Amino acid sequence: VDESHQIQQSKDASSITFVDDVAVPFVAPGASMLLPVASRVVQVVKMIFELHALMLDWKAGKSMLMLNFRGRGAPQCRQRVFVQNEGRLEVPMSQGAPLSVHITRLYKHLGSMHEESGKHGPEMAARLQSTKAAYRPLARKVFAARTVPAGARCSLAVSLIWSRMLLYSGAWEFLSSSYLGSLTAYYIRVYRTIAGRPRGNEN
Numbered sequence: 001v002d003e004s005h006q007i008q009q010s011k012d013a014s015s016i017t018f019v020d021d022v023a024v025p026f027v028a029p030g031a032s033m034l035l036p037v038a039s040r041v042v043q044v045v046k047m048i049f050e051l052h053a054l055m056l057d058w059k060a061g062k063s064m065l066m067l068n069f070r071g072r073g074a075p076q077c078r079q080r081v082f083v084q085n086e087g088r089l090e091v092p093m094s095q096g097a098p099l100s101v102h103i104t105r106l107y108k109h110l111g112s113m114h115e116e117s118g119k120h121g122p123e124m125a126a127r128l129q130s131t132k133a134a135y136r137p138l139a140r141k142v143f144a145a146r147t148v149p150a151g152a153r154c155s156l157a158v159s160l161i162w163s164r165m166l167l168y169s170g171a172w173e174f175l176s177s178s179y180l181g182s183l184t185a186y187y188i189r190v191y192r193t194i195a196g197r198p199r200g201n202e203n
Contacts, residue, residue: 031074060102
C-alpha cells in the first residue's frame, strides 16, 4: 500500500475466524506504512461485511485495531497513534464522514488475551486466575476428598481445571521459563492435593 492507500503488492494471510469472532492479520513494509495499510484493511473489511448485510460494531471493546510497530520510526509512530491521536485511527470512507476506529494494546480473541508487544504476560495472568477460580471451591470438597477415587479426581481435574488453563493454548508461541514455571507449579499443586501430599510436604 502506498501513501495514497493504493495496493502495490499483496501477500496471502489467513483470517482467524470462529463463528462470529474474526481476526484479520496484516503486515506492512515498515512502521510508517502500518497506518495506511490498517486504514485500507478497515475499508475492505467493512465493505465485505456490508456486502453480506452485516454491520460491524466499531465501539471500543468490539471491532478494534491492534498495531505492532517495529523497525525504523516505530517510537514516533506510537507517539502519534497513542498520544497525538489518543488511540484512534480516522479511516476515510467513500461516502460520508470518516470512520473512527479504536486502537488497543490488549485484546481478547477466542478466550485468549493478546498484547500489542506480543508478550504473554496478560494471557498467563488471565489463565491462572481462571484456573484458580475453578479449583479453589473444589480443592477440599473434591480433590482432597479421600472418599472420591483418585482416578475420578484426576478425570475431574482434566475436565474442570485443565480445560480452563489450556483452552486455546495451541495459539501460544514459545513460553518463557517463568511462564512455564507458573503453569507447572499450579499443575503440580493440584495433583499433590489429589495424592494427599499438599504443598509443603516434599516426601
